[in-house]
Amino acid sequence: MLRKALNRSLLNSISNRVGGFKVSQPFSNLIFNKSISNLNFNNNYSFQLNRYSTESNSAAKLNTNLDDEIPPETNLALGEDPIEETEKVVGIADKHQFQAETQKLLHIVAESLYTEREVFIRELVSNASDAIEKARHMQLTNQQIMNDDVPFEIRIGTDEDKKTLIIQDTGVGMNKEELIRNLGRIGYSGSGDFIKKLGENPDKASIIGQFGVGFYSCFMVGHTIKVYSKSAAPGSTGYLWESDGSGSYTISEADGVSRGTKIVIHLKPNSYEYAKKATVETVIKKYSNFVGFPIVLNGTPVNTIRPLWTLSKSSITEEEHKQFYQFISKSYDTPTYRIHFSTDTPLSIRSLFYIPSQHVEKYGMGRMEPGVALFSRKVMIQQKAKGLLPEWMRFVRGVVDSEDIPLNLSREHLQDNGLIQRISAVLVKRILKHLQDESKRDPSRFETFMNEFGGFFKEGVITDFKWKDEISKLLRFESTAELPPTEDLKPRTTTTLEEYVSRMKPEQTHIYYITVPSKSVALTSPYYEPFKAKGIEVFMLYNTLDDFVFSNIGHFGDKKIVSVESKEAEEFLAANQEKQTDTLDQAEVSAFLQWVSDAVGNKIAMAKTTSRAISQPAIVVDHESATFRRMMKMMDPSKQHDIPKQQVEFNMNHPIILKLNQARQSNPTVAKLAAEQIVDNALITAGLYEDSREMVPRLNQLLEQVLNK
Numbered sequence: 001m002l003r004k005a006l007n008r009s010l011l012n013s014i015s016n017r018v019g020g021f022k023v024s025q026p027f028s029n030l031i032f033n034k035s036i037s038n039l040n041f042n043n044n045y046s047f048q049l050n051r052y053s054t055e056s057n058s059a060a061k062l063n064t065n066l067d068d069e070i071p072p073e074t075n076l077a078l079g080e081d082p083i084e085e086t087e088k089v090v091g092i093a094d095k096h097q098f099q100a101e102t103q104k105l106l107h108i109v110a111e112s113l114y115t116e117r118e119v120f121i122r123e124l125v126s127n128a129s130d131a132i133e134k135a136r137h138m139q140l141t142n143q144q145i146m147n148d149d150v151p152f153e154i155r156i157g158t159d160e161d162k163k164t165l166i167i168q169d170t171g172v173g174m175n176k177e178e179l180i181r182n183l184g185r186i187g188y189s190g191s192g193d194f195i196k197k198l199g200e201n202p203d204k205a206s207i208i209g210q211f212g213v214g215f216y217s218c219f220m221v222g223h224t225i226k227v228y229s230k231s232a233a234p235g236s237t238g239y240l241w242e243s244d245g246s247g248s249y250t251i252s253e254a255d256g257v258s259r260g261t262k263i264v265i266h267l268k269p270n271s272y273e274y275a276k277k278a279t280v281e282t283v284i285k286k287y288s289n290f291v292g293f294p295i296v297l298n299g300t301p302v303n304t305i306r307p308l309w310t311l312s313k314s315s316i317t318e319e320e321h322k323q324f325y326q327f328i329s330k331s332y333d334t335p336t337y338r339i340h341f342s343t344d345t346p347l348s349i350r351s352l353f354y355i356p357s358q359h360v361e362k363y364g365m366g367r368m369e370p371g372v373a374l375f376s377r378k379v380m381i382q383q384k385a386k387g388l389l390p391e392w393m394r395f396v397r398g399v400v401d402s403e404d405i406p407l408n409l410s411r412e413h414l415q416d417n418g419l420i421q422r423i424s425a426v427l428v429k430r431i432l433k434h435l436q437d438e439s440k441r442d443p444s445r446f447e448t449f450m451n452e453f454g455g456f457f458k459e460g461v462i463t464d465f466k467w468k469d470e471i472s473k474l475l476r477f478e479s480t481a482e483l484p485p486t487e488d489l490k491p492r493t494t495t496t497l498e499e500y501v502s503r504m505k506p507e508q509t510h511i512y513y514i515t516v517p518s519k520s521v522a523l524t525s526p527y528y529e530p531f532k533a534k535g536i537e538v539f540m541l542y543n544t545l546d547d548f549v550f551s552n553i554g555h556f557g558d559k560k561i562v563s564v565e566s567k568e569a570e571e572f573l574a575a576n577q578e579k580q581t582d583t584l585d586q587a588e589v590s591a592f593l594q595w596v597s598d599a600v601g602n603k604i605a606m607a608k609t610t611s612r613a614i615s616q617p618a619i620v621v622d623h624e625s626a627t628f629r630r631m632m633k634m635m636d637p638s639k640q641h642d643i644p645k646q647q648v649e650f651n652m653n654h655p656i657i658l659k660l661n662q663a664r665q666s667n668p669t670v671a672k673l674a675a676e677q678i679v680d681n682a683l684i685t686a687g688l689y690e691d692s693r694e695m696v697p698r699l700n701q702l703l704e705q706v707l708n709k
């Protein structure tokens, strides 16, 4: 319980030192790596008045001032090319009622399925990508498609004046029956059907749609939705599907419709922001940056970075990695390590992780948020996915894509928590393994990395029982051993538990550490002295956290990790020390111990002779850790934390003790003062003494006695 409470409190204190800091970077400096060649911009802005019957379409009436505006005759440059609604309806529109359940569901989708309205862009872009994927599949399977010289791409146009957003693709398109089947019924997914037909064909992994609801998300932001579509099958007719989402839709034939689908959203007043290029660009980059086809927004390519996690390692350049890392992490540094990992068993996972070169928590910027985004089929599901990696791995940046992840309808949540835990276990294991390899491959680089990120791993040891043993293999600490330089002759200051064990003396059963404020204190400590004499290496821990880390690790393999101040250390020394010849006889020793116990009764619980070969007169043993004491004080500063009585061992051959033994009879007043001081000195050495001010009157008394001699 106490350990748990301490760990919690310690972590809070760590978190206060660390925290969430975001660095934003303009995306504009990213270079489009995939050439978007042969962009087919349609600058022919012929516009005809809508001859389509609108008697039942109140929304369309409402919007006539927007629709009937004739766009100015323009000769637009490529980069400014907006998409316009240039198609014209021919003949009379058929009116269709949505299926009964669709009407109700449509309301739910538009009002409450999604927490963020912006995701309608993700849904429509995903549909566009699916449509193009299907057209590509037709081509690959030698089916003819109409206008096969038209490039596969998604074009998006915003118009702040008309308050419209247009999303157009050059994909498979829909004929009249498909429009009715796909857009007249919620829950029917033409894409889902397509996947089923593909069977085991690997192309199915590129299809995003599965639920048959995404399209209707555009009613969250649009009061009228027009869908112009022309099937890619040669000789197809163009159609306009139109609805205000209130219960019916109309379908009419339309002229001027290109292969694929163009969706024109007439925005509701509360959604006018989606007529702004900047807003739309941000949303595309957030969710849809990695769909498999170029997205061109108002004439400018947007998705300029390739989804590196889906590509083979050898096809990616260093520069591309750097750009990708900076894009996903919104930072400017160069990552120290990267882990590109894919597996198909037991689950299909594609992942790419980067370990940054620095972190901001050390500047007291607050706790960082998780840095790994969860994708499903290249579409972003959760940007800062919690649970994919443990909390302490929040410094890792990257992407995990798994088509096996069961999503809920809105794609905002994952349905199977157990599955995420399984994915997480695979990923953590892989990252730790990679870091272990790196630590062997280039130890000095790894040491630099650990100097920066070691705190996170220590947090992991304390909070993540499952991985503590694996993490402990990576940790490095200073030790009293003289470490050989690295292979490239760089000096080394820290060592691993594994290396320590390889240097252990044959008689040594435990791993020893000492918690001290500095190396010089460690080297002069009476606790270290007997270990030094026996040539036994001791880890030197300089901060509170490390003491916790070691006590949480507990064991490394079959070796117990103990403090040099512990009972185990005491027992080891007692069993492995040459017997010293005592100057005093047993009766005298007993009398002295009795006297000192009485003289310093308020501080001594038990007085013993020491078996440690120390050069100091007394030592406190088997006491509570000074670190734990400090933690307890931090947790409850209002309480007075008195030092409990201690077990004190005396070096009965030490000249001070021998003199004290004489003085206890010849000069009992001075002897008592000296005994008190000797015990206080031992408490100081153990790090237990709290305020040395209370010692000053006694020291003055002692000085007086010495000077009066």
Ligand SMILES: Nc1ncnc2c1ncn2[C@@H]1O[C@H](COP(=O)(O)OP(=O)(O)OP(=O)(O)O)[C@@H](O)[C@H]1O
Binding pocket: 123, 126, 127, 128, 131, 169, 171, 172, 173, 174, 182, 183, 188, 189, 190, 191, 192, 208, 209, 210, 211, 212, 213, 214, 215, 216, 260, 261
């Ligand atoms: N741009 C498009 N081009 C061609 N067909 C489309 C297009 N948009 C939608 N469709 C068809 O309409 C169907 C329904 O689309 P909707 O977005 O509602 O669901 P979905 O994409 O199948 O699944 P999900 O809800 O998981 O996104 C699609 O499966 C597809 O057959």
